[in-house]
Amino acid sequence: MSEHVRSIIAIALSAAALVVIVVGLAASDQPPVNAEERVAALSASIKCPFCNGESLAESGSGVAADYRQLIAERVAAGYTDEEIRQEFADNFGDSFILDTSTSSWALALWIIPMVAMAAGVAVVVSMRRAAKESEEVTT
Amino acid sequence: MIAVLGNLAILAALGAAISVVVVGMRSQKTGDTQALRIPVGVFALAALTVFNVLEVAILTHDYSIAYVANNSADATPFIFLLASGWAALEGSIVLWGVILALFTFLVWRRLDVVDPLGVLAVAVMGGVAVFWFGLMATAGNPFSVCTDVAGGLCSGSSWWPLAEIALPSGGRGPNPLLQNHILMAIHPPMLYIGYVGFTVPFAFAIAALLRGDVGKIWLERTHRWSMVAWAFLTFGILLGGWWSYEVLGWGGYWAWDPVENAALLPWLTATAFIHSAVVQRRRGMLQAWNFILVIATFALTILGTFLTRSGVIASVHAFTQSGVGPALLVFLALVVIGSLTLFAIKARDVAQAPRLDSLSSREGFILANNLLLTVFAFTVLFGTMYPLIIETLSGSEVAVGRPFFDRAAVPLALLLLLMVGAGAVAPWRVATREVMWRRLRAAMAAGFIAGAFAVLIGVRSIAVVIALVLAVYVISAIVVRFATVVAARSEGVARAARTVVANDRGYWGGQLSHIGLALVAISLATTNGLAVRETVTIEQGSSALVAGYCFTYIEPFSIAEPNRDVTGVRIAVMDESCSETKKILEPRVNVYAGGSQPIGTPSVWTGPIDDVYLGIAGGSAGVVDLNVFIFPFQWMLWVGGLIVVAGGVLAMFRKPRSTPRASETVTAPEARNGDV
Numbered sequence: 001m002s003e004h005v006r007s008i009i010a011i012a013l014s015a016a017a018l019v020v021i022v023v024g025l026a027a028s029d030q031p032p033v034n035a036e037e038r039v040a041a042l043s044a045s046i047k048c049p050f051c052n053g054e055s056l057a058e059s060g061s062g063v064a065a066d067y068r069q070l071i072a073e074r075v076a077a078g079y080t081d082e083e084i085r086q087e088f089a090d091n092f093g094d095s096f097i098l099d100t101s102t103s104s105w106a107l108a109l110w111i112i113p114m115v116a117m118a119a120g121v122a123v124v125v126s127m128r129r130a131a132k133e134s135e136e137v138t139t
Numbered sequence: 140m141i142a143v144l145g146n147l148a149i150l151a152a153l154g155a156a157i158s159v160v161v162v163g164m165r166s167q168k169t170g171d172t173q174a175l176r177i178p179v180g181v182f183a184l185a186a187l188t189v190f191n192v193l194e195v196a197i198l199t200h201d202y203s204i205a206y207v208a209n210n211s212a213d214a215t216p217f218i219f220l221l222a223s224g225w226a227a228l229e230g231s232i233v234l235w236g237v238i239l240a241l242f243t244f245l246v247w248r249r250l251d252v253v254d255p256l257g258v259l260a261v262a263v264m265g266g267v268a269v270f271w272f273g274l275m276a277t278a279g280n281p282f283s284v285c286t287d288v289a290g291g292l293c294s295g296s297s298w299w300p301l302a303e304i305a306l307p308s309g310g311r312g313p314n315p316l317l318q319n320h321i322l323m324a325i326h327p328p329m330l331y332i333g334y335v336g337f338t339v340p341f342a343f344a345i346a347a348l349l350r351g352d353v354g355k356i357w358l359e360r361t362h363r364w365s366m367v368a369w370a371f372l373t374f375g376i377l378l379g380g381w382w383s384y385e386v387l388g389w390g391g392y393w394a395w396d397p398v399e400n401a402a403l404l405p406w407l408t409a410t411a412f413i414h415s416a417v418v419q420r421r422r423g424m425l426q427a428w429n430f431i432l433v434i435a436t437f438a439l440t441i442l443g444t445f446l447t448r449s450g451v452i453a454s455v456h457a458f459t460q461s462g463v464g465p466a467l468l469v470f471l472a473l474v475v476i477g478s479l480t481l482f483a484i485k486a487r488d489v490a491q492a493p494r495l496d497s498l499s500s501r502e503g504f505i506l507a508n509n510l511l512l513t514v515f516a517f518t519v520l521f522g523t524m525y526p527l528i529i530e531t532l533s534g535s536e537v538a539v540g541r542p543f544f545d546r547a548a549v550p551l552a553l554l555l556l557l558m559v560g561a562g563a564v565a566p567w568r569v570a571t572r573e574v575m576w577r578r579l580r581a582a583m584a585a586g587f588i589a590g591a592f593a594v595l596i597g598v599r600s601i602a603v604v605i606a607l608v609l610a611v612y613v614i615s616a617i618v619v620r621f622a623t624v625v626a627a628r629s630e631g632v633a634r635a636a637r638t639v640v641a642n643d644r645g646y647w648g649g650q651l652s653h654i655g656l657a658l659v660a661i662s663l664a665t666t667n668g669l670a671v672r673e674t675v676t677i678e679q680g681s682s683a684l685v686a687g688y689c690f691t692y693i694e695p696f697s698i699a700e701p702n703r704d705v706t707g708v709r710i711a712v713m714d715e716s717c718s719e720t721k722k723i724l725e726p727r728v729n730v731y732a733g734g735s736q737p738i739g740t741p742s743v744w745t746g747p748i749d750d751v752y753l754g755i756a757g758g759s760a761g762v763v764d765l766n767v768f769i770f771p772f773q774w775m776l777w778v779g780g781l782i783v784v785a786g787g788v789l790a791m792f793r794k795p796r797s798t799p800r801a802s803e804t805v806t807a808p809e810a811r812n813g814d815v
Binding site: 003006007009010011013014016017018020021024025028034036037040044045047054055057058059060061062065093094095096097098099105106109110112113116117120121124125127128131 | 387388389391394396494495496497498506507510513514517518521522525526529535536537538539540541542543547576577580581583584587588590591594595599601604608672673674736738739756757
């Protein structure tokens with residue numbers, strides 16, 4: 001088989017598979033999140049009071065179990081995730097909400113690593129540029 | 140008596156460590172290795188004695204020692220008694236010290252007869268040991284005798300071994316969570332060997348800087364030590380995750396707890412280091428970067444130790460608060476400031492002209508991976524310290540937890556996979572577009588086909604599909620490369636495969652680790668994205684259906700063991716029609732002597748695809764509330780992790796380079812494999 005044919009087969013197979021993936025994922029609705037999954041996600045995003053920094057999801061303590069039960073009741077009663085989190089924030093303080101995406105401090109938390117990444121990319125690119133210049137000098 | 144013996148051994152080890160430093164500094168000019176014979180020998184023996192005396196005290200239940208009284212009990216099973224020797228603050232410092240002593244001894248034994256760099260490196264290790272044994276002699280003394288008893292425990296202790304002793308009636312026993320699973324006896328030593336092992340490349344790096352001998356010799360000489368440390372650290376982290384999964388009952392193996400992060404941080408920088416070290420050895424680049432990485436890795440191991448032992452950050456892993464914390468902080472500051480100052484002074488020697496011929500090359504992709512790994516490490520470090528930073532700056536309390544780390548880690552990890560596939564097959568110096576395409580096109584197709592297959596069988600999680608595409612692409616790229624290189628040889632396939640690997644264990648060990656990493660990535664995606672979690676209430680004799688499995692509550696049971704009372708339920712895991720029993724599971728709740736809260740112990744059945752994970756959520760007579768978790772491809776996480784470790788072990792036995800090898804050379808194999 002020639003190089004050319006191999007490339008065409010690889011491209012054709014990839015393209016066909018990609019179509020299946022995109023169509024499959026787009027056509028079907030994301031499966032509904034069941035109550036247990038919501039409780040699991042919520043308790044992973046709320047810190048357990050008196051539990052050494054564990055979240056409600058991880059802690060094996062009785063307190064955590066009670067609060068997970070409370071979350072399950074709130075979910076069953078039709079509260080939104082935000083309302084449930086707010087209830088915990090009101091009772092214990094914002095620092096008990098592990099999902100920082102809504103806090104005003106969150107911005108720096110995200111921006112600074114991105115700045116670090118950008119700086120790193122700049123260094124790598126400048127390395128290449130410097131190497132290129134020194135090549136031009138030597139040749 | 141035993142306190143006297145233990146303290147004498149600590150002082151002997153401390154004295155010997157100091158003499159290792161003094162003698163090492165003095166004889167580094169001549170490089171006379173034999174000068175260190177006695178100091179190093181005495182140091183190793185004394186350190187072993189410290190460890191053994193502590194173990195003897197624990198095994199003989201000598202409750203006059205406060206550590207023994209507060210961390211072990213008569214009824215504690217043997218294996219957990221042994222583990223008590225390092226399961227709490229002071230003991231963990233002893234384990235650290237004895238591992239460091241053994242590393243020092245082994246490093247010394249492998250030195251050349253005349254070896255200025257090696258002698259100085261051993262002196263640096265002695266310097267690190269002076270800190271640890273100094274800590275043992277003071278704030279973290281494991282042999283403090285019990286001088287005050289309250290509630291059966293030692294509430295007061297004195298380092299002076301001949302102080303008047305108050306004898307508690309019996310020991311408290313280890314923390315229940317620590318005696319709930321055999322892995323707790325293995326996970327910490329593995330992790331510590333990894334942690335402490337990075338002292339060796341650090342010591343050689345510092346010695347190289349001190350001597351102004353900044354070439355690649357220190358790297359060549361510490362390759363195997365770095366790989367040992369890296370493999371053990373990987374294994375230790377893996378075991379920690381496994382323990383968490385088997386014991387904690389919430390079905391997870393990683394929680395971004397500050398202390399888990401503390402183990403991950405040096406792993407990330409060390410992983411960057413073992414890659415960039417290859418670039419320096421092969422291409423003479425990244426000399427300065429390697430110094431930075433090895434210093435960072437060592438500093439992060441100290442930071443991790445500080446975080447666990449200072450009470451600064453609330454964590455389930457944290458030990459009790461003590462004077463050890465501030466001492467560690469001072470040591471950390473000394474290490475960071477000292478090493479970086481030294482580095483800055485020698486920076487001129489270290490700096491070199493950049494020689495990056497192309498970003499599309501093996502070194503280019505490794506550089507990209509290094510960047511991603513360090514940004515990953517920085518992000519985890521920043522997120523872990525963020526609450527502290529904000530509290531210090533503004534006084535307000537914030538929490539950074541799983542949601543942030545998950546969101547930050549996933550894109551970085553996926554990018555890493557993309558680069559791993561490309562970097563694994565890229566030639567050094569310059570990888571032309573044609574070469575890369577030829578080597579990756581089949582892998583790309585395989586990845587997309589795997590993703591399409593997953594979608595066709597009903598997977599709807601985008602994260603799972605992306606992870607699967609990238610993981611299969613990485614595995615295929617490596618397998619195709621291996622097949623190509625093997626096929627290019629004239630001998631039989633099996634023999635050719637053996638020769639190819641034997642000729643370049645470093646490279647193929649790395650690729651084996653990459654395959655393991657891809658399997659881990661698949662499992663991380665499926666166990667998070669496709670997990671089923673339900674809580675069902677079952678009466679005795681009846682069944683409940685979850686995710687295609689039928690769970691039948693057979694009967695409750697209870698067992699009285701010497702150190703704990705066990706109550707549990709017997710559950711039959713059956714097929715969907717509730718007719719064929721696949722496995723009997725026994726989730727249980729353990730109550731330990733010492734009056735702690737009950738510890739739930741999940742029961743897990745690993746089937747060909749799913750893990751069925753049962754835990755008791757509650758219940759009453761004849762009824763059980765059962766947490767049923769289904770984790771697809773959970774086993775792949777453990778298997779993949781072990782493959783990562785195995786790759787590290789293979790790479791340990793890299794032969795010193797003599798001739799160019801097929802997998803590494805730039806043009807020759809292309810010409811040869813061009814039409815394959």
